[in-house]
Amino acid sequence: MNDRLRIKAPRALPVELMTELKEAKAEVLTELRRELKDQAECWLLEEWYRISLPEWRRILNKSIEGQDKKREEYARWMLKEILDDPEYEEKAND
Numbered sequence: 591m592n593d594r595l596r597i598k599a600p601r602a603l604p605v606e607l608m609t610e611l612k613e614a615k616a617e618v619l620t621e622l623r624r625e626l627k628d629q630a631e632c633w634l635l636e637e638w639y640r641i642s643l644p645e646w647r648r649i650l651n652k653s654i655e656g657q658d659k660k661r662e663e664y665a666r667w668m669l670k671e672i673l674d675d676p677e678y679e680e681k682a683n684d
Contacts, residue, residue: 595619643673 595615597603603611611618650665652658669675 593619639673643669643675646673647675647677 593615595611595618597611646665646668650662650669653661653665666678666680669678670680
């Protein structure tokens with residue numbers, strides 16, 4: 591993103607408003623950049639979550655089948671604490 595700011599309005603803006611916008615240009619650009627960054631981070635986090643949930647569920651099931659307690663414990667931690675899996679349930683003997 592460059593340092594240009596173009597504003598389109600249905601009709602000419604009052605001179606006072608244009609002056610205020612020019613004075614606030616750096617602040618407006620900074621906020622727009624922050625907003626774009628937040629949106630990108632949110633998308634990335636959602637995509638990671640979408641992909642990770644089924645994979646960690648698969649890892650948990652395989653570790654239970656293979657009786658790999660350490661891997662099972664880690665998979666449970668990932669599903670419960672990191673991914674906050676809505677379908678995750680603790681073992682009955684926990």
